[in-house]
Structure formats: structure tokens, C-alpha cells
Amino acid sequence: MKQSQTGISIQPLPGAAAVRYACVSATDLRKICEETGAAKGTLQSIWACDERDRDGGFRLWVALADSYGLLLLELPMTAENPEYPDVSDLFPAAVRLQRANRDLFGVRVNGGDYRPWLRHAAWPEDVFPLRRDHPADTVYPEEADRYPFVRVTGEGVHEIAVGPVHAGTIEPGHFRFSVVGEKVLRLEERLGYVHKGIEKRFESFAIFEGQRLAARVSGDTAVAFSWAYCMALEGLCGTLPNQRALWLRALLLERERLANHLGDLGALGNDAGFAMGLVQFSRLKEDLLRTNARIFGARYPMDAVLPGGVAVDLSNSGRRELLNALTPLENEIAVLQGIYADHSGLQDRFVGTGRITSALAVQLGLQGLAGRASGQAGDLRCDHPCAPYDQLGVRRVILTAGDVAARVAVRFAEAQESMRLCRLILEGLPSGELLVPLQEPAINRPGIGWVEGWRGPVMVFLQATSDGRIRRCHPHDPSWQNWPVLEHAIIGNIVPDFPLINKSFNLSYSGVDL
Amino acid sequence: MFRTIKQIARVGIITETAKLSGATLKHYTTLQRDIYSVFGRALGVRHVDAGSCNGCELEIHALNNAYYNLEGLGIRFVASPRQADLLLVTGPVSRNMLAALHQTHDAMPEPKWVVAVGACGIDGGIFGRNYASAGGVDAVIPVDAWVPGCPPQPEAILEGILAALVKPNAHTG
Structure with a gap:
């Protein structure tokens, strides 16, 4: 099976789910994402793997959903420069996934939202707990947690900060509302509170x-x-x-x-x-x-x-x-x-x-x-x-x-x-x-x-x-x-x-x- | 409106007597009176999810359904720790919830009780302890009673609340 323009070799993956797999370059990854987006395909997930113990590099995995099923793309990255193309302009849901990848693996996109997502105060910025050489049980001293919410300014605008603990029996998360009177101008979510490794x-x-x-x-x-x-x-x-x-x-x-x-x-x-x-x-x-x-x-x-x-x-x-x-x-x-x-x-x-x-x-x-x-x-x-x-x-x-x-x-x-x-x-x-x-x-x-x-x-x-x-x-x-x-x-x-x-x-x- | 009333009348009162073990059953039957004699009002319960998978929350919701009729026993869930006498904590305590759990506990007036709900609250459960999980609830705040189970059934949670209240050396801050 061939992808229309890129000519990448795509193999079916054994199992009950309809999945095809391809190993791609950064350019091809971006191109396939563009083609999939244009054909009304969607982003299923983005995650990373640490393969430095096997071949010295990292991997980025992207799963796209299209009319054939799931298209699974693997992008090798070097240990020295684990960078991959930003696809958040094509799939807005990629933003937080990409931020989480940086927090956990230190693999990153060039540009985009620089703020941490899952890392609050439990480990330092230069520590990447999902890397294979990071021991599971290392505990770091509490860091200062100063998350830069986006500020909405203007006459009569004020903020309502809600959470992480809410009034009812629900899970924790923080919601920052910017409001004028009762009307919400903007909501910014901050999650990651129940990140438990x-x-x-x-x-x-x-x-x-x-x-x-x-x-x-x-x-x-x-x-x-x-x-x-x-x-x-x-x-x-x-x-x-x-x-x-x-x-x-x-x-x-x-x-x-x-x-x-x-x-x-x-x-x-x-x-x-x-x-x-x-x-x-x-x-x-x-x-x-x-x-x-x-x-x-x-x-x-x-x-x-x-x-x-x-x-x-x-x-x-x-x-x-x-x-x-x-x-x-x-x-x-x-x-x-x-x-x-x-x-x-x-x-x-x-x-x-x-x-x-x-x-x-x-x-x-x-x-x-x-x-x-x-x-x-x-x-x-x-x-x-x-x-x-x-x-x-x-x-x-x-x-x-x-x-x-x-x-x-x-x-x-x-x-x-x-x-x-x-x-x-x-x-x-x-x-x-x-x-x-x-x-x-x-x-x-x-x-x-x-x-x-x-x-x-x-x-x-x-x-x-x-x-x-x-x-x-x-x-x-x-x-x-x-x-x-x-x-x-x-x-x-x-x-x-x-x-x-x-x-x-x-x-x-x-x-x-x- | 007529259909609403008809539905309520048709279903009727479904509240049951909780099936509790001998020791706690004794307190259950006098619970409403005992709570009233100590507090002069209902016992306020506040819940904090400190890192749970959301399974325990589902059973805490169930405890509030008409079968268990918690409010009929003189126990009600409150919206603020300032109104709470007892704190239900679910989950292993995630490091990202440490500050919020401490603040919630500190905001409760004395005397106060803490019940750790679910296997994770005992020792971190299936999630254990790691860079992001501090493990069981008593690694962070003092705990008066533990409720095992994954997730524990509603009656087990009720039993845990009763066990904390009747414990002779209950923590009072």
C-alpha cells in the first residue's frame, strides 16, 4: 500500500484493529499529516519512546485516523537533537500532547507553546522521567510552581480561578475564567494534577x-x-x-x-x-x-x-x-x-x-x-x-x-x-x-x-x-x-x-x- | 409536571438499611442521634481526589443515591472544607496534588477526621510510589480510617466513615 504523494512503504500491522504502519522522515511525517488533514482524517495521538538503549535515538509516534483505520507513523530522532515537526497547526489537539512529550521525554517541537503541561512542581525542567535511564522511584524536592496563564485585559475584565479542588465529588483540575460580569470571555484549563506516573x-x-x-x-x-x-x-x-x-x-x-x-x-x-x-x-x-x-x-x-x-x-x-x-x-x-x-x-x-x-x-x-x-x-x-x-x-x-x-x-x-x-x-x-x-x-x-x-x-x-x-x-x-x-x-x-x-x-x- | 409527580409516586421510597458488619451496625442504628448530640447538625463530608483513577468517585456518587440515603443518616456532602468535619481522600496522592491536599486539610476546622478511600489511599495501590506519586494518604496527612477495595462498595465507604467517627483515639488535631 502506498501513500499517494510520498511514496512511503506502508505495512499492515497484525491484530484486531485496522492499523497500517510506516517509518517516516520528518518531512514525510509533516506531508502525511497535511494529506490526512486535507482528506478529513484526524489525529488520534502523539507520543514518544526512548530507544537510546537499542540504537541511540528517540522515536516520535503519530497515530492518524483515516477512512482505512489507523495510520501509525514512526519518526526516528537523534539523542543529541530530538526535535520533530510541529503539527498543531493541522491538528490543534497536538499542542498538549507535544507539551507532555517534552515534559516526560525531552523531545520537542521547534517553537509553539513553551509552557510545561504535566510537569508542575514535582521534578525539575531538565529531568525527563519517562526516559529509560530515569529510575521510577527518584523523588525530587518540590519546585516553585508559577504557571503563566494567558491574561485577558480590558475594562471590567476579571479572573475567576477554580480548582484544582472542586465543590463536588469530581476529579481535580484548574479552570481560569476571564469574565466581564457573568459572561465568559475566555477559559484556560490547566490539568496534570492527577499525573501519577x-x-x-x-x-x-x-x-x-x-x-x-x-x-x-x-x-x-x-x-x-x-x-x-x-x-x-x-x-x-x-x-x-x-x-x-x-x-x-x-x-x-x-x-x-x-x-x-x-x-x-x-x-x-x-x-x-x-x-x-x-x-x-x-x-x-x-x-x-x-x-x-x-x-x-x-x-x-x-x-x-x-x-x-x-x-x-x-x-x-x-x-x-x-x-x-x-x-x-x-x-x-x-x-x-x-x-x-x-x-x-x-x-x-x-x-x-x-x-x-x-x-x-x-x-x-x-x-x-x-x-x-x-x-x-x-x-x-x-x-x-x-x-x-x-x-x-x-x-x-x-x-x-x-x-x-x-x-x-x-x-x-x-x-x-x-x-x-x-x-x-x-x-x-x-x-x-x-x-x-x-x-x-x-x-x-x-x-x-x-x-x-x-x-x-x-x-x-x-x-x-x-x-x-x-x-x-x-x-x-x-x-x-x-x-x-x-x-x-x-x-x-x-x-x-x-x-x-x-x-x-x-x-x-x-x-x-x- | 404531572408525569414527574407520577414517576416519584410510582417509584416510592427505595431507601434500604445498609448491610453493615456487627460492630459498625450498632453505631449505624444510633448514628443520626449521635451525630446530632455531638454536632447539633449533620456531619459535613468533603471529598478530595488526590490522584484517583475516578473509580472511587463513582462509588462515592453511588453512596449519595436514594438506596443509601446518606443524608437521612445525618451525613451530608459539603462544598467547602470550611464546612467539613470529615475529609474523604481518594487515590494515591499525586505529587501535583500535594499542595492542594494540604490546603484543603488545613482549611477544615477542628475537630476533623480523615478517611482514605480505596486501595490506592492505603499505600498507593496499583500505582505505587514513584517520581509523581507520593503513595498512600497517610504519607501526607494523618488518617483515621482506611477503606480497602478497588473501588470499594458504597457500604464499605459508609463503614469507613463510621469507623473513623467511633474510633476511641480519633485524631482531633
């Missing part, structure tokens, strides 16, 4: 155990991340799990999506002043979690996906219980959807609030659930379906209004679709082994997992060592793409609508801080 930690894990850590990259996305990790590992081993195991993974993933959507739909009602919505949806979510505990042994089955299959099975009675619970839940959600639709106060808060137009969504690379509320059709379950989604015919949900109301409506529709998929899975569940043995993982190529989690596509990049450990694991959450878009969604809205707009995206902090 996950990528470094992976390197101390045996490769057949890493799914446990992957499940805890973002606890609400445990099934998606552990599936993506196992998909990457199974690609390295050249083995596919049994169909039954894959169908059970999909069942768990759709139930994870459903649990999150139920929680969000309640919280969104609450944030718009309709506490009854929270009470009712929290009840439905609790019922779902208790059913999980009965059937799968855990309210949040974080360790249910294993390399080569799954750790849980479904008996006939368990299958009947899950099937029987679907129709009442569908009806309950439909009743609440009617109540939300009829509530003029609620709709007044939802409609037109925090709008991201389709054009802006394209420009900024909005992904996943939030993207599908702003006219971005991407859904891996439809675009590049891996088993069992290739047999389920997932119905894509897509709206264009791009406001809180649209993100609420996408959740309602996707919750119904997830229940339809659960029914198909439960009725068609094939028989077979839950776990298949895996061969030794390849060490001369990476493995990729790519799974549509409830927020959007999550990706895991995995490399093995020759002694059965993880050489490098990079998990990517779509929140990297969507956090910068939230800064745009609030512009021109009033400060009290921020919690509502923020919740309508409900992005992960842990998943991007790592």
Missing part, C-alpha cells in the same frame, strides 16, 4: 498483567481500556480470542457505556436544577451496578477482560436475568426522557448552551460522544468494527446542534442503542472457550488496541521486552482531543452554565494526566 509504572509490569493497570487509567472506562490493552497484546502475540470471549467483552463494554450514560443523564438534570432527574437516574444506575455484581462478581468489572479472553462467564440463568432487565430499563429511560423533554426549565438550560458547531468540531478534532452531537460521525463500532461489532450492525447516533441538549440527546439515543446491542449479544452469544493461550509477544513491532469507549475512541500502544515485560505502553483517552474544545464551548456563555457544559462533555482527568 502511569506510563512509567507500566514498565514495571509483566506484559500479561498490564491490563489491570490499563483498566485504571480512567476508572469509568475500565472495560474499554483493558480491552484495548488486551487487543494490543493479542496483536503482538498473533492470537485472537474466541468469539464467545469477544461477545462477552462487548456486553461488558455496552454495560459500561450504559452505566456512564445513566450517571451523566442524572447529573445533567441536577446541574440544570432538576434534582429529581439525578435521583431517578442514580437509581437506574445502581440497579445496573447491582446486577453487574450478581452476574459478573463486581459492580465495576474492572478486571473482567484478560489477555486471550475474559475472566467472567454467563450462565443461562444469568443471561435470562440480564435479558429480562432490559425491557423495564428501556421503559424507565423512555419515561424519564419524556419528563426531560417536557420540562421547559430544563430545556431552557440545555438548548443553545455550550454550542460547538460542526465546522468548529472539524477544525478542533472533536471526538466520540461529544463529536457525534456536533455532526462528527466517527464511531469505531461502525467505521472499523472489530468482532463482535462486525456482526451486530451498530446504528450510529449523530446530531448536529452541538449544544448541551444535543449531548443529552446523544446519550439518550446511545443508551437505547446499547440496550439493543445487549439484547442482540445475549440472544446470539456463541459458545466456546473463555480464554485461549497466547504465544510469546513479538518484540520487533508494536501492538495497537483501538476501542470505542463511552466517551470516544481509546487507543493503547504496546511494546514488549524479550523477558515478558512491558517495554512501553501509551494509553490514549479521547479527552485529550475534547478538553481544548470545552474551552471554546464556554465562550460567550455565563459562568453558572459552566458546570452544566462541563458535565455535558464529562471528560476524563486521570485518563489524560496519566
Whole structure:
């Protein structure tokens, strides 16, 4: 397969995800990014690797999503001058990824935003903790933390600083609003507060155990991340799990999506002043979690996906219980959807609030659930379906209004679709082994997992060592793409609508801080 | 409006008695009265995520649902550490959250209690200690009770709150 203009040799990568790989020069990298951007492709992730122990250099990895799947580009860089071309003009989401690469590896672009991203005060500027020769447990004295926020000046402009600790039970992050009266002129996010060295930690894990850590990259996305990790590992081993195991993974993933959507739909009602919505949806979510505990042994089955299959099975009675619970839940959600639709106060808060137009969504690379509320059709379950989604015919949900109301409506529709998929899975569940043995993982190529989690596509990049450990694991959450878009969604809205707009995206902090 | 009222009436009251172990169950039954006799009001609980994966937060949310009816027991979540008697801390403490955790703890009036929620709060859990993670919560602030689990179930979190309150040598600053 050839890229149109560059003539680079592109190889398919083994595994369940549709991935092609190419080793490129800096010029080619930039050219391919330009071509992909022009063809409406998107940036999936950017990360780095330290290969100085193997060949004296660093690597930059860029994953682009296009109509064929994922295009994985590897750019070698020298140890002396680990510089790579800035692609943030093509893909705005690249900015923070590039800043994180500098903090963790000391690989950099020429120019661009010079500020640190994940490095606050825990390690000095000239220390790069993800380099292989940096010990995991070295602790540095606290540095001074003076982050230069962008100042907005003008008559009547003032700043509201919020966080990292927020008023509710949510993850920590800092929001700096520049406002005139109640109106927001600009929001600047500062994240990185829950950076706990996950990528470094992976390197101390045996490769057949890493799914446990992957499940805890973002606890609400445990099934998606552990599936993506196992998909990457199974690609390295050249083995596919049994169909039954894959169908059970999909069942768990759709139930994870459903649990999150139920929680969000309640919280969104609450944030718009309709506490009854929270009470009712929290009840439905609790019922779902208790059913999980009965059937799968855990309210949040974080360790249910294993390399080569799954750790849980479904008996006939368990299958009947899950099937029987679907129709009442569908009806309950439909009743609440009617109540939300009829509530003029609620709709007044939802409609037109925090709008991201389709054009802006394209420009900024909005992904996943939030993207599908702003006219971005991407859904891996439809675009590049891996088993069992290739047999389920997932119905894509897509709206264009791009406001809180649209993100609420996408959740309602996707919750119904997830229940339809659960029914198909439960009725068609094939028989077979839950776990298949895996061969030794390849060490001369990476493995990729790519799974549509409830927020959007999550990706895991995995490399093995020759002694059965993880050489490098990079998990990517779509929140990297969507956090910068939230800064745009609030512009021109009033400060009290921020919690509502923020919740309508409900992005992960842990998943991007790592 | 009619549909809203009908829904509330149809669902009715779903609150259950928490299934707790013997020791804490004894306190559970008298909890509301005991809290009132000491504080003259509800116990204020504040949560800080010091580096969690967000799993424990989901179960703290669940503790606030109608099945557990936490406020009915005289325990309510408050928006500011200034209003809080008890601090729930989740996660290993990330180095980037050190200052914020200290400030939150310092801002609470005496007497105050701290409950570390989840396996990570005990010793850093699966994330351990490294250049970015300071490990368990008591490496940073004094802790009165620990709640194991990944994530712990809502009832375990409630049990942890009760254990901190009834501990004979409870930390009072």
C-alpha cells in the first residue's frame, strides 16, 4: 500500500484493529499529516519512546485516523537533537500532547507553546522521567510552581480561578475564567494534577498483567481500556480470542457505556436544577451496578477482560436475568426522557448552551460522544468494527446542534442503542472457550488496541521486552482531543452554565494526566 | 409536571438499611442521634481526589443515591472544607496534588477526621510510589480510617466513615 504523494512503504500491522504502519522522515511525517488533514482524517495521538538503549535515538509516534483505520507513523530522532515537526497547526489537539512529550521525554517541537503541561512542581525542567535511564522511584524536592496563564485585559475584565479542588465529588483540575460580569470571555484549563506516573509504572509490569493497570487509567472506562490493552497484546502475540470471549467483552463494554450514560443523564438534570432527574437516574444506575455484581462478581468489572479472553462467564440463568432487565430499563429511560423533554426549565438550560458547531468540531478534532452531537460521525463500532461489532450492525447516533441538549440527546439515543446491542449479544452469544493461550509477544513491532469507549475512541500502544515485560505502553483517552474544545464551548456563555457544559462533555482527568 | 409527580409516586421510597458488619451496625442504628448530640447538625463530608483513577468517585456518587440515603443518616456532602468535619481522600496522592491536599486539610476546622478511600489511599495501590506519586494518604496527612477495595462498595465507604467517627483515639488535631 502506498501513500499517494510520498511514496512511503506502508505495512499492515497484525491484530484486531485496522492499523497500517510506516517509518517516516520528518518531512514525510509533516506531508502525511497535511494529506490526512486535507482528506478529513484526524489525529488520534502523539507520543514518544526512548530507544537510546537499542540504537541511540528517540522515536516520535503519530497515530492518524483515516477512512482505512489507523495510520501509525514512526519518526526516528537523534539523542543529541530530538526535535520533530510541529503539527498543531493541522491538528490543534497536538499542542498538549507535544507539551507532555517534552515534559516526560525531552523531545520537542521547534517553537509553539513553551509552557510545561504535566510537569508542575514535582521534578525539575531538565529531568525527563519517562526516559529509560530515569529510575521510577527518584523523588525530587518540590519546585516553585508559577504557571503563566494567558491574561485577558480590558475594562471590567476579571479572573475567576477554580480548582484544582472542586465543590463536588469530581476529579481535580484548574479552570481560569476571564469574565466581564457573568459572561465568559475566555477559559484556560490547566490539568496534570492527577499525573501519577502511569506510563512509567507500566514498565514495571509483566506484559500479561498490564491490563489491570490499563483498566485504571480512567476508572469509568475500565472495560474499554483493558480491552484495548488486551487487543494490543493479542496483536503482538498473533492470537485472537474466541468469539464467545469477544461477545462477552462487548456486553461488558455496552454495560459500561450504559452505566456512564445513566450517571451523566442524572447529573445533567441536577446541574440544570432538576434534582429529581439525578435521583431517578442514580437509581437506574445502581440497579445496573447491582446486577453487574450478581452476574459478573463486581459492580465495576474492572478486571473482567484478560489477555486471550475474559475472566467472567454467563450462565443461562444469568443471561435470562440480564435479558429480562432490559425491557423495564428501556421503559424507565423512555419515561424519564419524556419528563426531560417536557420540562421547559430544563430545556431552557440545555438548548443553545455550550454550542460547538460542526465546522468548529472539524477544525478542533472533536471526538466520540461529544463529536457525534456536533455532526462528527466517527464511531469505531461502525467505521472499523472489530468482532463482535462486525456482526451486530451498530446504528450510529449523530446530531448536529452541538449544544448541551444535543449531548443529552446523544446519550439518550446511545443508551437505547446499547440496550439493543445487549439484547442482540445475549440472544446470539456463541459458545466456546473463555480464554485461549497466547504465544510469546513479538518484540520487533508494536501492538495497537483501538476501542470505542463511552466517551470516544481509546487507543493503547504496546511494546514488549524479550523477558515478558512491558517495554512501553501509551494509553490514549479521547479527552485529550475534547478538553481544548470545552474551552471554546464556554465562550460567550455565563459562568453558572459552566458546570452544566462541563458535565455535558464529562471528560476524563486521570485518563489524560496519566 | 404531572408525569414527574407520577414517576416519584410510582417509584416510592427505595431507601434500604445498609448491610453493615456487627460492630459498625450498632453505631449505624444510633448514628443520626449521635451525630446530632455531638454536632447539633449533620456531619459535613468533603471529598478530595488526590490522584484517583475516578473509580472511587463513582462509588462515592453511588453512596449519595436514594438506596443509601446518606443524608437521612445525618451525613451530608459539603462544598467547602470550611464546612467539613470529615475529609474523604481518594487515590494515591499525586505529587501535583500535594499542595492542594494540604490546603484543603488545613482549611477544615477542628475537630476533623480523615478517611482514605480505596486501595490506592492505603499505600498507593496499583500505582505505587514513584517520581509523581507520593503513595498512600497517610504519607501526607494523618488518617483515621482506611477503606480497602478497588473501588470499594458504597457500604464499605459508609463503614469507613463510621469507623473513623467511633474510633476511641480519633485524631482531633
